[in-house]
Amino acid sequence: MTEASPLPKAFPGLVDSHCHLDFPEFDGKMAEVREEMRENGATHALCISVNLEGFPKVLGLAESYDNFFASVGVHPDHEDRAAVDPARLAELARHPRVVAIGETGLDYYRVSGDLEWQRERFRAHIRAARGCGKPLVIHTRKAAEDTLRIMREEGAAEVGGVMHCFTESQEVAEAAVSLGFHISFSGIVTFKNAGALKEVACKVPLDRLLVETDSPYLAPVPHRGKTNRPGLVRHVAEEVARLRGMPLEDLARATTDNFVRLFEPPKWS
Ligand SMILES: [Zn+2]
């Protein structure tokens, strides 16, 4: 399916720390998706919830497959502006296959107008995470300053988590790391015009680094423009390893160790 070269026998395996396998693009395609993961040494994936209506399907994936895990949350772009109840989120997150709260955060690019509802929703997620002791998956777009401010105000450092699909500056990365957060790079880091981001990917401490696909979006080079799949996380990892001048195996080992330490997934095999 891909032109990727064979992996060494003892390849430690990669985790796609953020994908949306419940989206209709993947209906009836799970065998294919999982086969491509195997071919590319992608051993595990975290399936990310974007709203509570879709959560049962996300959880179903994590219940059906030992190497998939789930998060629970309502995306900042989700149109339904009804308040999110932190107690309800924390309750859903008590399920053993749910390893994180999110994705949550702020998006001032996709949504405009008075966004107080978005900030309130973000606060509710941080409270839920603190309530159940599970880490946060944070999305931020054109809203870094407010994102960091709310993380500080709500005590997000208590649970930590990940700034997913990171596209911000070195300064923002450092602020997030100092709050105990991890930085996850997506296919964007493989794009030719991502010069500044490539520099950030060199500087994030190795023990705070994660990789992801954000499937079905943002397929990495050389698959740019196609439907993204978790197996393609290998291209993201290869690019980050190349930028940092380290072997892919070492990058895989480090990011997988980070994933396990952060999310403490059940029955890791
Ligand atoms: Zn996102």
Ligand SMILES: [Zn+2]
């Ligand atoms: Zn996402």
